[in-house]
Amino acid sequence: MATALLIVDVQNDFTEGGALAVAGGDAVAEGITAYLAERAGDYDLIIASRDWHDADSDNGGHFAEEPDYVDSWPVHCVAGTEGAEYDPCWRPTPSPTTSAKDRASPPTRCSRGCRMPAAPSASCSRRTGC
Ligand SMILES: [Zn+2]
Numbered sequence: 001m002a003t004a005l006l007i008v009d010v011q012n013d014f015t016e017g018g019a020l021a022v023a024g025g026d027a028v029a030e031g032i033t034a035y036l037a038e039r040a041g042d043y044d045l046i047i048a049s050r051d052w053h054d055a056d057s058d059n060g061g062h063f064a065e066e067p068d069y070v071d072s073w074p075v076h077c078v079a080g081t082e083g084a085e086y087d088p089c090w091r092p093t094p095s096p097t098t099s100a101k102d103r104a105s106p107p108t109r110c111s112r113g114c115r116m117p118a119a120p121s122a123s124c125s126r127r128t129g130c
Pocket residue numbers: 051052053062073076077
């Protein structure tokens with residue numbers, strides 16, 4: 001039986017310093033990196049999604065000046081911005097497969113044999129000390 005791992009929206013806007021930051025987000029990203037360094041070979045396919053929005057629209061009501069944090073949100077993960085990039089604490093090499101949500105980037109594949117960083121990146125350490 002084939003196995004797959006889906007990693008969802010580990011992006012700068014959802015971790016410390018981002019537009020919709022979650023406390024501990026960098027630590028989660030670092031944990032994913034550490035997990036995959038040991039266990040990536042357990043999966044036939046590793047897929048990562050990114051939240052990815054247009055800069056010049058409300059994205060179907062997803063963005064709002066007064067968001068309710070249920071159906072509407074402040075501006076986040078705008079295509080081509082730093083906030084839409086993967087958190088620097090999670091930097092697989094090569095990039096994982098991206099989902100259909102990630103329309104602006106061509107998918108690449110990370111499966112068995114991909115090399116994961118052994119330690120958090122320098123940019124992660126500078127930004128958060130994780
Ligand atoms: Zn969104």
